[in-house]
Amino acid sequence: MQLTDVLRESFAQEADKRTRVPTWEQERQNRTVKPMVIIGLGGAGAGVAVRFKKKLHRHFRNMPEVTGMVQFLVLDTEIQNQHRDVEVRTGFVADQEYLFLGGFNPFAWYENNKDHDADLRQWWPQTTTLPGVLIQNGCQRLRPMGRLCLHYHRNTVEAAISTAITNALTLNERLINDGRLPPLGQEAAISVYVISGSCGGTGSGMLLDVLTMVRRALAVAAPAGAQTAAIIVMPTFYRRLGQDVTPRLMRARGANGYAFLRELQYFYLHPEQWADHCMDAQSRRAERADRTQDMELPANAVYVLDDEVAGRVIPSQFDLYTLAADSLYNRLVLPVSAATVDLNQHINQTVRDRPRAFSSTGVSYVIYPRKTLARCAGAAILRDILDTHLLRPISDAERSAAEQDAKRIFDGHSALLNGEVVARELEAATASLRQSIPTADGIRKEAARPIATKPRLTNAMRNAQRTAAGCRDQ
Incomplete structure (x- = not known):
């Protein structure tokens, strides 16, 4: 076998080893996937969620039951089949994974309901001007209108969140009872990630209220061990997004993002006050409902996505969505990430009596060192070649053939082993040279x-x- 054939075969084996989909046996021995709910808000949330879903389903394509433990829910005010992100148009099941929160005239609905809706009267800003057309193409950076869309579809969204959490936990319990997966500890019961932009209208307008709905649903379905996290795309990225970014648009996006982050920071520092500012505060007070979850922190952790990673600027929003999806994907499926320290516990620790409220997702760590990986792969292949082809033990037939060859050489050159003959021949040659x-x-x-x-x-x-x-x- 030629060296090129050996290299080609070794590379093929190594590639197959690295791209092979996991099996049930591997997942039982080293479980990586856990119950999880991914909630995408607005365009940014939908873009990250759809890319993460594709990676997850490709990885576990032979184990569809495992992918069912990761539930997806997208809340957006764009019609799905007309979404600006082409991948979102076909990436989710309509009315089950993708909920369209538009489809109504906000001005007419507000005028018809403001007098008898106490919740709406409490938080709606009177200075906001609503358009008199159907919402079909986003909220046009009007954060109050994003919250209004959530308020309009509140019952549908609450039911969808509860269903997603219940489905993830139920499937996990069934696989454990069937012996197909090992049980999880209480600290890893379920994780819910809510992904949103920061300076638009849909995601930033409803993030805090959606997190409140998630905490309420988790208190019923998973009273212990649940973790919530928010992933937010920072305003610095959106300020320069688009072909024709005018100074006025940049200022508007910056102001919107600044107001959103100040609001988020305030309720992180004063979570007990959120119970009086949530979307349905008046009705829950009138019903004397349990408001414990309304006074908790918005999420256990908040991860932010900026427009610069490892010293380079991310060129487009879709590249940013892909990096965020890679971060979620690696945190879920890699055994190393499953066995390392919990990031949420690290963030909740205090430094000089001040809590770490925000953290980066660490997407820079998923930009792998290409040269290092190439060297490691080359060393692994060279080791396999030596072990398989050069240092392998010889067979009985090869040993017998080698012994016969050695005997043949010995018989043909036995005269060389006679010392007297060799001495006489050397003496004659020396005398001849001396004479010359x-x-x-x-x-x-x-x-x-x-x-x-x-x-x-x-x-x-x-x-x-x-x-x-x-x-x-x-």
Whole structure:
């Protein structure tokens, strides 16, 4: 087998080993996937969620039951089949994974309900001007309108969140009872990630209220061990997004993002006040409902996505969505990430009596060092070649053939092993060489001859030296 064939075969085996989909046996031995709910809000949330879903389903394509433990729910005010992100148009099941929260006239609905809706009267800003057309293409950076859309579809969204959490936990319990997966600890019961932009209208307008709905649903379905996290795309990315970004648009996006982050920070520092500012505060107070979850922190952790990673600027929003999806994907499926320290516990620790309220998702760590990986892969392949083809144990047939070849060589050159014969041959060769070397008397006689010239003498000396050197070599 030629070396190129060996290399090709080794590379194919190594590639197959690295791209092979996991099996039930591997997942039982080292479980990575856990119950999880991904909630995408607005365009940013939908973009990250759909890319993460594709990666997850590709990884567990032979284990569809496992992918069912990760539930997806997208809340957006764009019609799905007309979404600006092409991948979102076909990436989710309509009315089950993708909920369209538009489809109504916000101005007409507000005018018809403001007098008898106490919740709406409490938080709706009177200075906001609502459009008199159906919402079909986003909220146009009007955060109050995003919250209004959530308020309009509140019952549908609450039911969808509860269903997603219940489905993830139910499937996990069934797989454990069937013996197909090992049980999880209480600290890893379920995780809910809510993904949103920061300076638009849909996601930033409803993030805090959606997190409240999630906490209420988790208190019923998973009273212990549940973790919530928010992933937010920072305003610095959106300020320069688009072909024709005017200074006015940049200021508007910056102001919107600043207001959103200040609001989020305030309720992180004063979570007990959120119970009086949530979307349905008046009705829950009138119903004397349990408001414990309304006074909790918005989420256990908040991760932010900026427009610069490892010193380079991310060129487009879709590249940013892909990096965020990679981060979620690696946190879920890699055994290393499953066994390392919990990031939520790390963030909740205090530094100088101040809590870590925000953290990066660490997407820079999923930009793998290409040269290092290439060297490691080359070393692994070289090791496999040596172990498989060069250092393998010889067979009985090969050992017998080697012994026969050695015997044949020994029989054909046995005379070389006779010391007396070798000595006589060397003595005769030495005597012959000595006779061919001119003596000093011979050289002097040659030089004294009348026809002798200096060049001839030089040639004679050179020939004598060459002959002597050859004799020494022999």
